[in-house]
Amino acid sequence: MVEDSLDDIEAVRRWLAKSESAYELQVTETLGAAIEALASRIPDLILLDLNLPDSHGLESLNRIQAVAKDVPIVVFSGHADRSIAIHAVRSGAEDYVLKDEVASPEHLTRPIDLAIERCRRRLAEKSLLGFHNQLALAHRIQQMLLPDPSDRFSGIQWCGRCEPADQAGGDFYDLMELPDGRLAFVIADVSGHGLVPAMVMMETRAILRAMAMMCDDPGTILSNANKILCRDVQLRYFVTMFLGFLCPERKTIRYASAGHPAYVISADASVCVLSSKEPPLGIVDTLSYVTHQVASRFPESTLLMFTDGILDSVSPDAGYQSFDQVVDKAVRCNDGALEDVIDSLFENIQHIGADRDDCTALLLRAAVDEVNAVC
Known part of the structure; x- marks a missing residue:
């Protein structure tokens, strides 16, 4: 989780603790700290606030995507502006969750779980496509031999x-x-x-x-x-x-x-x-x-x-x-x-x-x- 508001961090901890699934939450309060943490450990998902002390708006999303290309990102924002949500999803975010609309564990865990599953499916399809491409290349080489x-x-x-x-x-x-x-x-x-x-x-x-x-x-x-x-x-x-x-x-x-x-x-x-x-x-x-x-x-x-x-x-x-x-x-x-x-x-x-x-x-x-x- 990349978030600088202590209240929001504690709220997310409470919602995840009440969930039927087990989640491990690692928190960084700045985008720079998050990028540094990604160098040593790749998470299953990034819960990202767009407005941070060292980055603002879609720039935050773009910068973290550059170092976490295959990690699903759910934007966790206090901005209810629909256009921001649309631009975030078009830019590669899996989902956009409004902080004020989280009233139960499911409001948070459902978009998280779906984002992880969608990403895993895409990676599996990408891997399968890569395997088929390798087979096709091997076939061409064999025919040449x-x-x-x-x-x-x-x-x-x-x-x-x-x-x-x-x-x-x-x-x-x-x-x-x-x-x-x-x-x-x-x-x-x-x-x-x-x-x-x-x-x-x-x-x-x-x-x-x-x-x-x-x-x-x-x-x-x-x-x-x-x-x-x-x-x-x-x-x-x-x-x-x-x-x-x-x-x-x-x-x-x-x-x-x-x-x-x-x-x-x-x-x-x-x-x-x-x-x-x-x-x-x-x-x-x-x-x-x-x-x-x-x-x-x-x-x-x-x-x-x-x-x-x-x-x-x-x-x-x-x-x-x-x-x-x-x-x-x-x-x-x-x-x-x-x-x-x-x-x-x-x-x-x-x-x-x-x-x-x-x-x-x-x-x-x-x-x-x-x-x-x-x-």
Whole structure:
């Protein structure tokens, strides 16, 4: 309370003491003292007399608002001039209470309580808007980090799609052509969805890209990435991942998996599953991930990778019941363009609902002859 009249201060103390709610009243008699007090403690509300020894009229309101931007202010005045009340509210005061009209605790506590509630609601809405703005920014950044659909890689066709459950998500895929002509590719799924998994995703992508330029062994890359993520996320999140290096000249794929399979679909509809027993990243920092190799020998083979959100986010009447059903659908469409295969996998995805999860798929295709897994 900013008030220099001892009688008014005592009157407010009496009314608040008679109220059913508990209030703690801190009093300063000048505006300067109030501004100094605000530097060390922020109140839930300021009850302000406009005419003080060191400030008068709306100047008092404007000066205290400058240092207490998010604190509701109720003007407590002896002036019955309606124009002053209107100007005070237009200038940002929550309410205007006339001293002479306070005849019961409710006449004082009601405008106080309503002012506090209105301010809290505004701050909550502001915070929510800020969160949504952060999500929107994260979404834009994530979309920028995905490979551009127009990107071309030597001897390789590709198509990918990533649809987050929220504006930002934990799924991602990436492609990077290395100086020696190999193509590094990855698909990953950070547990959960929203802003924090999106941040973990961006960190994971940066780690992988940096390591892929220095190391040609997928297992070593995953082992080192796992150590970093275990330190940073501390068991709060984990990351499933399939990382591979495709060498078109040698017609081989070297890969490592962290709880995430991939599937090689041949032109004759046979399927080779690429997987390993290693768990997701971010759980045990001492794990070593193993590198496997696939020798390619058949024409127009397709490498299929997708996250489990495709299973979890489809409509119940047309949903996939297992990973095999997703693969079967891709097999049936494999003689068409990769874009058509992606469209078929996503055609029954629900874009709203509590069960909605991030959905991502990546397909690669090269003119090779046959696949035998060498593990």
